[in-house]
Amino acid sequence: MDDKINEQFRDKVTFISGSSKNAGKTTFLNYLLPRLREGGNFAFLTIGIDGERKDHIWGTDKPQIETLVGDYLLTSEYLMNKSDALFEVLQVFPWKTVLGKLLFLKTRRSGFIELAGPENNEQLGQIIEYIRTDCRIESMLIDGAVNRVTQIASIKNSKFYYVSSLQPSNYKSSLNKLRVIWELSRQERVDSMIEGEGVYCHRGAFTKKNMIGLDDSCRSVILDDFTKVFLEYSELQKFLESRKMSFINTIKLVAFVFILYDIDKNNVLEDLNEMAINCPFIFNPYELSEGGIYDKAIL
Amino acid sequence: MTKRFYEFSEIDKFLCYYSPKSPYGRNEKEEEAFYCETDKLNGIFDRIEQMISFVERYPQKADKIEYHLMRLPELNPNIADGNIRSELFNVKKFLHNYKQISHEFEIDFYSEELLKSLGHEDSQEESFYLKDDYSADLSRVRKQLREINSQLNKSKEKRVGEIHEATDLDFRFLNFLIIKENEIPPNSDSFIFLEQHDKSSVMVKPIFGKEFFLIHNLRKELLESEAGIESEILQMLKKQIIVEQEKLNTYIQTIIDLDTSMAKARLAIQFHCIRPRVTLLENLEFEDLEFIPLKEKSTRAKRIYTSLSVSFNEKNNVVTGSNMGGKTILLKTIAFSQLLVQQGFFVPARKISAPLFDSLNLIGMVNEDSNSGLSSFGEEILNLLETGKVGTRLYLVDEFARTTNSREAFALNCALLQWFAEQETVFSVTSTHLDQLPNFKCLSYWTMKGLDYEKYRLYYHRDKNRDLNERINLINNYMDYSVKPLVKSEVQKDALKIADILGLDSEIIKNAEKYLKNEEYNHGE
Known part of the structure; x- marks a missing residue:
């Protein structure tokens, strides 16, 4: 088993976020899981319920997670009952979701399961706290729907992978989205929201309207976290030309994961280079490399 | 008890320290129970006393009990088929933790068989799993x-x-x-x-x-068979729980009593609270009663805090005194204390005797914006109209009609005091600036002691540059916040001195003193 992969995930809360619904996050999760099992206990969960059942990779119903004996996971009672695996119930959380209460489970017999998760930051925080303190599990993989990415910021020392499906119809807009994420992930962290000379603190969403409304004397803006920024790349670029942006909570971007459809990898690399996006990339993790040998060293 | 009375008392700033551990205890806290019967309250106070003794004598057991209280889940009285496993888990976890509590607190536990059925025997764990056997x-x-x-x-x-x-x-x-x-x-x-x-x-x-x-399809058939068998077992377990429902309800009530008593005991220990003496229709008495929200604020601001000691000798009482002399705080302290008593808490005092009331009423302002479109005076009249009409009632009146003209204010206050005097089951404490209010039966007059003139004379120097906080501290240093029976000839008038300390222009102070002298001359003082 790949020690490098294990080291990246061990004792960390890793989110798999994505550019859109059905970008391939759950499939990427399935790709990672077998590589992690030998490294010790870990838990996998999802944030909320996506609501759409198709996935771009499969083109069919949303892929389920294969859970093996000894795996720990979070899902709803309804989905647990639908599963062909067998589970020991370790915890029942008191909140009700549309699919019933959330249960933390240990797998007693392998099978397939669909995940369901908490509906807000507070619940997610309590779940992670429970997993850490009661179950003494520090390594967690969290499959996050794109409209729930705000929740990543609530968990300290978390990091994320960003999965993006690139095709000719969305190529330009997807790259711009990536540029925004890349820029935002590099802004500095500050300890508190304290206004001062030229320093303005803003709670909640930061939009173009907020940007335009800033006083000329404002040189720096402090926000909660990067997920509160709702600017196009050109707007963000304009902002950063004359001002600074800082965050109370920062989240480490580990890598971009690209699922390519009719797009040449080399073209993407060229464009990323031009944009000076300098972080690890993973292309088509399910793709066979040249030698016909599955290249585990991609990560 | 009105919401306004509750807000006026600032009791939330104290009750934030009251923390029951179980979901049942927390629900009980949310309900803000209000008791009017002495027997019921004395039962609660007995439990708190026992718990204080237990916590002080067996701190480790107390910690262990609290640990298990925190782990108790809230049980659903109706187990639907769609959530049967989660509810069985909850019952098992509840019984597991209740058993540990019963062991530490030496109370009875009658559900060994049910716990065993839920798979507890082997693992002694909270988790739930339908084992093969x-x-x-x-x-x-x-x-x-x-x-x-x-x-x-x-x-x-x-x-x-x-x-x-x-x-x-x-x-x-x-x-x-x-x-x-x-x-x-x-x-x-x-x-x-x-x-x-x-x-x-x-x-x-x-x-x-x-x-x-082919093997995969056979597996599917076996899975269906397994689901059917599991369903039968789950239904059997559900029936066992239904049979035991009464016992579970008893356990829940025990938890509520134990959890709330323990949390109240912790609060009493932390703030040196005592058991109140609850009465029917006897007068209010306090010795060193502490208004904790103000005490904490004073400590933070490094100001002196004075507790309240007074034995009201009538059911209706009027308190006068200088501006910033502590009249409103006196009322808040009484509100705070009365609510604590009637919600079943011990009180931070050296001694307290409190009659029980069916309703607690406030005529005065709280820190809220008025949305009714009424003036302050209008609000006060509305408050009066909304007060309880039957049973024993406590009224706390904070400078009634202060915003209307002085003649009508005087008349209204006299009329209100007369009305209080005529109601057998009404108790009241009224703060006012007004002088020369008449005597009525069952009514006594008190005063805040006010500025200590000696200290003021010796230590106050007008010319020093001081910020607002320093000025407030000065007032605090010179003010005596204790209360005493009023001797009419000794009425203190400190408003000008207070204004002076706060920094009002000396020209205005001088002119005000001139008007005051003329007024006193015209009234033959």
Whole structure:
């Protein structure tokens, strides 16, 4: 088993976020899981319920997670009952979701399961706290729907992978989205929201309207976290030309994961280079490399 | 008890320290119970006393009990089939933790059999799992499933190996791969299934063969059989719980009493609270009663805090005194204390005797914006109209009609005091600036002691530059916040001195003193 992969995930809360619904996050999760099992206990969960059942990779119903004996996971009672695996119930959380209460489970017999998760930051925080303190599990993989990415910021020392499906119809807009994420992930962290000379603190969403409304004397803006920024790349670029942006909570971007459809990898690399996006990339993790040998060293 | 009275008392700033550990205790806290019967309250106070003694004598046991209280889940009285496993888990976890509490607190526990049925015997854990040995049928079908799974895994492993050997494609970690169209291995039709991925690549999936799918289908049948057997067992367990429902309800009530008593005991220990003496229709008496929200604020601001000591000798009482002399705080302290008593708490005092009231009423302002469109005076009249009409009532009146003209204010206050005097079951404490209010039966007059003139004379120097905080501290240093019976000839008038300390222009102070002298002359003082 790949020690490098294990080291990246061990004792960390890793989110798999994505550019859109059905970008391939759950499939990427399935790709990672077998590589992690030998490294010790870990838990996998999802944030909320996506609501759409198709996935771009499969083109069919949303892929389920294969859970093996000894795996720990979070899902709803309804989905647990639908599963062909067998589970020991370790915890029942008191909140009700549309699919019933959330249960933390240990797998007693392998099978397939669909995940369901908490509906807000507070619940997610309590779940992670429970997993850490009661179950003494520090390594967690969290499959996050794109409209729930705000929740990543609530968990300290978390990091994320960003999965993006690139095709000719969305190529330009997807790259711009990536540029925004890349820029935002590099802004500095500050300890508190304290206004001062030229320093303005803003709670909640930061939009173009907020940007335009800033006083000329404002040189720096402090926000909660990067997920509160709702600017196009050109707007963000304009902002950063004359001002600074800082965050109370920062989240480490580990890598971009690209699922390519009719797009040449080399073209993407060229464009990323031009944009000076300098972080690890993973292309088509399910793709066979040249030698016909599955290249585990991609990560 | 009105919401306004509650807000006026600032009791929330104290009750934030009251923390029951179980969901039942927390629900009880949210309900803000209000008691009017001495027997009921004395029962609660007895439990708190016992708990204080227990906590002080056995701190480790107390900690352990609180640990288990925190782990108790809230049980659903109705177990629907869709959530049967989660509810069985909750019952097991509840019983497991209740058993530990009963052991530490030496109370009875009657549900060993049910706990055993829920699988507690072997593991002594909170988790819930339908073990194989629940029934012979379950054991048999699960054994078959394990064998089938093993067969499937071996078959899959073997096939994945064959595919890898024939095509170089490795399906050990994924059920599909993406490869370039021009890299499709030759002669691979019997090994892999192809689907278009994009213009230049295909998705390949392994073909497992007929045998694999036959075993897979058999597995499906066994899973259905297992689900049926499990459902029967779960229904049987559910019936057992329904039979034990009364016992569970008893346990829940025990938890509520234990949890709230322990949390109140902790609060009493932390703030040196005592058991109040509750009465019917006797007068209010306090010795060193502390208004904790103000005490904490004073400590933070490094100001002196004075507790309240007074034995009201009538059921209706009027308190006068200088501005910033503590009249409103006196009323807040009484409100705070009365609410604590009637919500079943011990009180931070050296001694307290409190009658019980059916309603607690405030005529005065709280820190809220008025949305009614009424003036302050209008609000006060509305408050009066909204007060309780029957039973024993306490009224706290904070400078009634202060915003209207002085003649009508005087008349209204006299009339209100007369009305209080005529009601047998009404108690009141009224703060006012007004002088020369008449005497009525069952009414006594008190005064805040006010500025200590000696200290003021010796230590106050007007010319020093001081910020607002320093000025307030000065007032605090010179002010005596204790209360005494009023001797009419000793009425203190400190408003000008207070204004002076706060920094009002000396010209205005001088002119005000002139007007005051003229007024006193005209009234023959």
